[in-house]
Amino acid sequence: MKASINGKEYSFEEGESILHVARRNGIFIPSLCRFEPLRHKPATCRVCLTEVTDALGTRIVTACDTPMTEGMQVDTFSRHVRDMQRMQVEMIFADHDQECVSCARHGDCELQDLGEAVGLVRNRFTHRLRPAAGERPVDDSATGMTRDMTKCIRCLRCVEVCRQIQGVAALTVDGKGLEACIGVGMSADHRSSACIQCGQCTLVCPTGALAERDQNDTVLDYLADPELITVFSFAPSVRVLLGEEFGFTPGVNVEGKIVAALRRIGADVVLDTDFAADVVIMEEGTELLEKIRSGARLPMFTSCCPGWVNYAEKHCPAILPYVSSTRSPQGVLGALCKTYLPKVMDLDTTRIRTISIMPCIAKKDEAARPELAQYGVPDVDVVITVREFARLLRRMGVDLASIEPEPFDNPFMSASTGAAVIFGSTGGVMEAAVRTVYAVLNGKEMERIESEPLRGMEGVREADVDLGEGNGSIKVAICHGLRNARILAEQALRGESPYTFIEVMACPGGCVDGGGTSRIKRDYHPGAYLRQQALYALDRSMPRRQSHNNPQVKKLYADFLGAPNSEKAHHLLHTGYADRSAQPSESIQANKRRLTLTDE
Ligand code: SF4
Ligand code: SF4
Ligand code: SF4
Numbered sequence: 001m002k003a004s005i006n007g008k009e010y011s012f013e014e015g016e017s018i019l020h021v022a023r024r025n026g027i028f029i030p031s032l033c034r035f036e037p038l039r040h041k042p043a044t045c046r047v048c049l050t051e052v053t054d055a056l057g058t059r060i061v062t063a064c065d066t067p068m069t070e071g072m073q074v075d076t077f078s079r080h081v082r083d084m085q086r087m088q089v090e091m092i093f094a095d096h097d098q099e100c101v102s103c104a105r106h107g108d109c110e111l112q113d114l115g116e117a118v119g120l121v122r123n124r125f126t127h128r129l130r131p132a133a134g135e136r137p138v139d140d141s142a143t144g145m146t147r148d149m150t151k152c153i154r155c156l157r158c159v160e161v162c163r164q165i166q167g168v169a170a171l172t173v174d175g176k177g178l179e180a181c182i183g184v185g186m187s188a189d190h191r192s193s194a195c196i197q198c199g200q201c202t203l204v205c206p207t208g209a210l211a212e213r214d215q216n217d218t219v220l221d222y223l224a225d226p227e228l229i230t231v232f233s234f235a236p237s238v239r240v241l242l243g244e245e246f247g248f249t250p251g252v253n254v255e256g257k258i259v260a261a262l263r264r265i266g267a268d269v270v271l272d273t274d275f276a277a278d279v280v281i282m283e284e285g286t287e288l289l290e291k292i293r294s295g296a297r298l299p300m301f302t303s304c305c306p307g308w309v310n311y312a313e314k315h316c317p318a319i320l321p322y323v324s325s326t327r328s329p330q331g332v333l334g335a336l337c338k339t340y341l342p343k344v345m346d347l348d349t350t351r352i353r354t355i356s357i358m359p360c361i362a363k364k365d366e367a368a369r370p371e372l373a374q375y376g377v378p379d380v381d382v383v384i385t386v387r388e389f390a391r392l393l394r395r396m397g398v399d400l401a402s403i404e405p406e407p408f409d410n411p412f413m414s415a416s417t418g419a420a421v422i423f424g425s426t427g428g429v430m431e432a433a434v435r436t437v438y439a440v441l442n443g444k445e446m447e448r449i450e451s452e453p454l455r456g457m458e459g460v461r462e463a464d465v466d467l468g469e470g471n472g473s474i475k476v477a478i479c480h481g482l483r484n485a486r487i488l489a490e491q492a493l494r495g496e497s498p499y500t501f502i503e504v505m506a507c508p509g510g511c512v513d514g515g516g517t518s519r520i521k522r523d524y525h526p527g528a529y530l531r532q533q534a535l536y537a538l539d540r541s542m543p544r545r546q547s548h549n550n551p552q553v554k555k556l557y558a559d560f561l562g563a564p565n566s567e568k569a570h571h572l573l574h575t576g577y578a579d580r581s582a583q584p585s586e587s588i589q590a591n592k593r594r595l596t597l598t599d600e
Contacts, residue, residue: 003072012068019048019063022076029076030085030117032092032110032206033155034064037524038164041065042156045092047114049084051075060084086118094125095178096207097150104146104211110521111153111207136181141191144364145199145212149181152209158182158201161524165508167483168311170195182209196310196482198506199361199385199515204524212361212385212516216392219382222353223266229347231337232262233271234357235329237424237511238386240534241359244518245390246400250527251534256405258357263406265396269345272408273356274416276333277423277432279556280304281547283573284326284429285436286564288501292474297322299477299492299499302429304328306366307506307515309577311482312489317579319489325574329423330356330363331372334379335572336413340560344412356383359424359514362506371575385516415552418449418539425532426480426510427454427461430503434465434476435546442468449545455536457509457528459484462499474500481508 001012005027012021022029023036033045041064048063053073060081068074075081093115100106136149156173159182163169170193174183184193202210222230239255248254262270288300303309303324312319327335334354342349356363360383366372367380384392393400408414419435422428431454438446453463454476462477477499479485485504491497507514512531520526539545547553561569 001068001070003068003070003074005074006076014067016068017064018050018052018061018066018068018072018074021068022063022074027076028117029063030089030114031064032114032153033157035155035157035160035204035522035524038157038160038204040157040160044154044156045088047085047088047092047118049081049088051078051081082119086120089114089118089120090123090125092153093120093123096153097148098126103151103208104214105205105208108519108521109207113521135179137183139184139190140213141189142195142197142365143191143213143368144197144361145190145202145210147182147184147190148209148211151207152181153207154180154182155206156182157204157206158210161200161204162195165481165483166196166198166200166506167481167486168194168196168198168315171201194314196307196314196506197362197365197515198307198482200507202361202515203513203517203519206521212388213364214388214391215364215382215384216388216395219355219384219392220395222355222382227351228353229268229351230266231269231271231341231352231354232267232357233273233276233330233333233337233354234258234389235273235359235424235511236277236421236428237359237514237517237531237535238357238389239421240424240531240538241386241512241517242390242400244527245386248401249530251530253534253538254400254405256407257400257403259408260403260406261393261398261400264398264403265393269341269410270408270414271333271337271410271412272414272416273329273333274420274423275413275550275552276329276336277304277420278417278547278550278553279332279336279573280326280329280423281419281429281432281436282553282557282564283332283569284324285433285440285547287324287326288433289437289440290565292500299497299502300324301489301492302501302503303575304423304429305362305505305507305511306360307362308482308485308504310362310365311485311506313577313580315581316486316489317581318493320577320579322489322492323577325570325576327372327573327575328363328366329420330358330366330380330383331575332573333413334367334372335374336556338374338377338379339572340556341412343560353381354379356380357386357389358383359386359511359517360507361385361515363516369575386514386518387516390518411552413552413556415550416542417547417550418542418545419547420550421538421542422535424511425455425535426505427456427478427503428510428535430454430476430478430501432547433501436548438465438468439546439548441471445546450536450539454478457532459508460488476501476503478503480505480510482506
């Protein structure tokens with residue numbers, strides 16, 4: 001079938017929309033709500049206006065939901081079309097809080113881009129429709145993120161990600177017409193809602209309506225206080241993520257630049273969360289072996305992802321006895337920073353402030369858990385995401401691109417292994433655990449360190465792991481995205497799980513695509529493969545690739561903890577969980593009823 005766009009003829013398939021045919025042929029039509037990565041087409045923004053002439057005459061239509069028909073003539077940028085598109089964008093801006101300078105999406109806003117795309121130079125309607133204070137919720141009750149509905153333009157991308165990708169369905173559309181905005185079901189506020197703070201919705205929100213809670217001012221307060229000792233650390237994936245914020249291609253390793261940048265802004269101590277990931281493997285691996293030997297209930301689920309832990313507590317509490325009690329690497333490092341570090345560096349514990357740089361929004365929530373505190377003092381004082389850290393560096397005039405890399409210089413808690421660095425990708429925790437469990441059982445290393453079946457991006461993967469002569473083999477599974485986690489959890493609860501050990505990461509792809517990573521406008525996880533491969537390349541380049549071979553981890557156990565899962569290790573490095581499914585009440589109960597995991 002054939003039709004013309006701007007006077008030139010194009011072929012199309014029956015049912016294709018004007019917008020689809022135009023995009024397929026490289027013709028630009030401004031649009032905001034249409035989001036290809038989710039095949040999401042709500043047709044709510046009404047910006048993709050075009051003029052069509054066909055048997056019905058000449059008229060203005062929205063290109064995203066108007067099918068192309070044989071012989072149709074489409075005009076995408078006549079004066080009339082441009083005026084209509086611009087007026088629609090003026091209306092959206094008028095219905096939107098325009099405090100751009102204080103917005104979390106400042107300098108990175110798709111709505112501002114749209115203004116430029118339609119040539120908006122003066123808005124005739126500003127302040128006519130703008131939501132008055134109190135008309136739409138501005139909710140900062142959640143520990144990790146904010147929900148400012150005065151900035152919502154009702155594209156519904158967030159609702160779709162939360163429902164389609166995560167299977168959480170925490171977000172709802174509340175109200176009608178101009179009052180419509182995104183709500184949290186029947187919950188009183190965001191904190192008590194079904195949301196598990198994975199932050200995936202913040203990656204697709206085109207404006208600042210859903211965003212991470214910015215805690216940079218707390219970090220700056222710490223840095224400015226001469227009495228305090230600031231201890232920074234950054235997660236495995238951060239070294240291959242932060243560069244994107246400063247113009248590097250996805251996956252470039254900027255570890256040394258981060259260390260140098262932290263020193264430049266005044267950090268007193270710079271540690272590597274990778275060290276703690278190695279400790280997690282020692283604890284979790286030992287816990288798994290003890291469960292296998294004692295005939296405890298299996299499978300054991302990993303616990304290093306707080307998004308998954310929140311999900312288990314709120315949406316599937318029956319699975320909690322199956323979840324490892326080992327803290328996440330952040331939780332382990334925080335505890336050691338407030339106990340072991342003061343000993344080895346002769347520091348006053350009360351003056352230490354620990355600051356984590358994470359790809360994750362749920363880690364902010366994790367740090368606020370009362371279980372991760374000693375005598376009311378949090379083990380991790382502040383968590384900032386990759387996006388916040390990039391903003392912090394810009395605020396302090398540090399350009400990562402031009403700074404020279406520096407090595408970690410602290411002799412304690414900064415050595416790491418290849419096993420730790422792959423924690424940042426889906427499958428990485430499992431692969432790291434297998435390397436150590438095998439060595440513990442056999443007294444020698446695996447012949448093939450890398451395990452292809454454990455790698456990849458499929459939502460659920462499984463593998464048979466040979467534990468060496470006389471030890472048999474175990475079946476393990478890896479999943480990412482909570483919709484997949486739910487399926488494996490329900491299987492375990494029915495007593496039908498063939499697995500001994502299951503790794504869960506809440507974010508699709510794992511932490512390399514965490515809710516606190518760089519937002520890529522109009523796309524969803526485009527750099528996942530490159531980021532993941534960068535971590536595997538780093539693993540291959542490391543002199544030590546197994547957690548149990550980390551010399552600083554050996555020293556930690558010899559000098560301080562005794563042995564993995566010792567009483568002291570258990571006290572400091574393990575945690576407990578609580579059934580929180582009743583707390584957010586209606587929303588979660590409603591979700592439990594309506595969530596059908598077999599659809600799609
Ligand atoms: S943070 Fe995650 S669970 Fe919460 S609303 Fe966003 S996508 Fe849903
Ligand atoms: S909160 Fe953001 S993603 Fe959700 S509908 Fe509003 S603008 Fe769109
Ligand atoms: S997968 Fe990583 S980034 Fe996502 S919630 Fe879990 S720990 Fe955080």
